[in-house]
Amino acid sequence: MEEMNFEEMRNQFAILKDQLKKQEIVSDRLLRETMKANRSKINSTKRMCYVCAAVAILVTPLNYYTHAWGLVFSIATCLMMLLCAVATYYIHKPVDNLNFMRDDFATVARVMARFKKHYDMWLYYCSPTIGIPWLIWACYEFAWKNAPEGVNPWGLTIPVIVGAVVGFLIGIYYHFKAVNAAKDILAEIEG
Amino acid sequence: MKQEEYFTQLVREHKSTIYTVCYMFSQDEEEVNDLFQETLINMWKGIDSFREESKISTWIYRVALNTCLLQERKKKRQVAKVPLTMDVNFFQDDDANAAQVRMLHQRIGKLGLVDRALVMMWLEGMSYDEIGAVMGISAQNVGVKLFRIKESLKKAKSDE
Numbered sequence: 127m128e129e130m131n132f133e134e135m136r137n138q139f140a141i142l143k144d145q146l147k148k149q150e151i152v153s154d155r156l157l158r159e160t161m162k163a164n165r166s167k168i169n170s171t172k173r174m175c176y177v178c179a180a181v182a183i184l185v186t187p188l189n190y191y192t193h194a195w196g197l198v199f200s201i202a203t204c205l206m207m208l209l210c211a212v213a214t215y216y217i218h219k220p221v222d223n224l225n226f227m228r229d230d231f232a233t234v235a236r237v238m239a240r241f242k243k244h245y246d247m248w249l250y251y252c253s254p255t256i257g258i259p260w261l262i263w264a265c266y267e268f269a270w271k272n273a274p275e276g277v278n279p280w281g282l283t284i285p286v287i288v289g290a291v292v293g294f295l296i297g298i299y300y301h302f303k304a305v306n307a308a309k310d311i312l313a314e315i316e317g
Numbered sequence: 318m319k320q321e322e323y324f325t326q327l328v329r330e331h332k333s334t335i336y337t338v339c340y341m342f343s344q345d346e347e348e349v350n351d352l353f354q355e356t357l358i359n360m361w362k363g364i365d366s367f368r369e370e371s372k373i374s375t376w377i378y379r380v381a382l383n384t385c386l387l388q389e390r391k392k393k394r395q396v397a398k399v400p401l402t403m404d405v406n407f408f409q410d411d412d413a414n415a416a417q418v419r420m421l422h423q424r425i426g427k428l429g430l431v432d433r434a435l436v437m438m439w440l441e442g443m444s445y446d447e448i449g450a451v452m453g454i455s456a457q458n459v460g461v462k463l464f465r466i467k468e469s470l471k472k473a474k475s476d477e
Contacts, residue, residue, distance in 0.1 A: 131471060138421035139440040141414050146333035149403050156399040157325050160357040232453025314386060314430040
């Protein structure tokens with residue numbers, strides 16, 4: 127009975143192959159389009175991280191020259207953004223290096239699991255360790271230390287907090303976008 | 318032989334293998350079309366590395382399966398969609414052959430991605446070593462997995 131099932135599957139597979147043999151399937155136009163294509167891998171999360179880091183590094187000196195932030199804080203902010211960009215590069219590199227022609231399923235699964243683990247570590251440990259002290263320091267610099275005279279510091283603290291919350295939400299969106307993509311691939315591999 | 322000619326010949330020779338993989342991982346004709354084109358693009362991009370490969374079927378399976386697994390399905394295609402040149406539609410045609418193929422598609426479709434890939438390569442007649450090379454597991458492991466898949470297929474059949 128069992129062998130009959132698989133014999134039936136083999137026959138069905140043979141029918142499929144036989145049907146396909148009679149088909150042209152691939153047109154000249156399809157081949158031309160294929161050979162024209164030079165697809166670059168899109169990774170919106172990585173690109174977003176790089177753009178944010180670049181903008182922050184460019185904007186931070188402006189804040190320093192307008193006396194909104196002190197020199198030490200400006201340098202620390204630039205270094206923090208640089209660290210984020212380097213971490214992004216480090217986390218994404220193995221995924222970018224995945225080779226469609228060379229890598230087997232086990233390799234893909236390993237790389238995706240590592241990618242997800244690194245992203246989770248970044249969210250749960252690195253982001254709070256770096257982000258919370260930076261936010262407190264930013265509030266102090268912007269609203270207390272360098273605030274114009276006569277302005278209530280708490281009034282200036284609110285925009286910093288709002289900005290941080292918006293930034294956090296955008297970051298979370300892109301974080302889970304990347305992590306969910308990795309989870310989907312892992313789930314498919316693991317069945 | 319120019320690379321373009323070589324690629325064209327390769328695709329034409331193995332079109333049915335590529336189509337089979339894409340078909341088994343798709344839910345409709347449009348998805349087959351997408352996956353097929355995506356697989357060809359990945360093959361074209363890796364044509365140089367292919368020359369170093371010893372087994373054509375192993376390489377094609379690897380590229381096609383990785384494409385099915387990793388392609389960003391929800392993203393807009395970056396190349397113009399070109400329809401496949403087919404007189405049959407295995408998802409819709411009513412004749413006996415299409416019905417048989419659809420039955421196979423349904424059976425295999427019930428399996429997880431790895432199991433689906435294993436069964437397809439087994440039906441293709443690839444050796445356990447070749448299957449193992451595509452999947453990144455040992456030939457022995459392939460045997461064990463295939464045994465389990467056969468058991469689950471047998472159970473699914475008896476439940477029908």
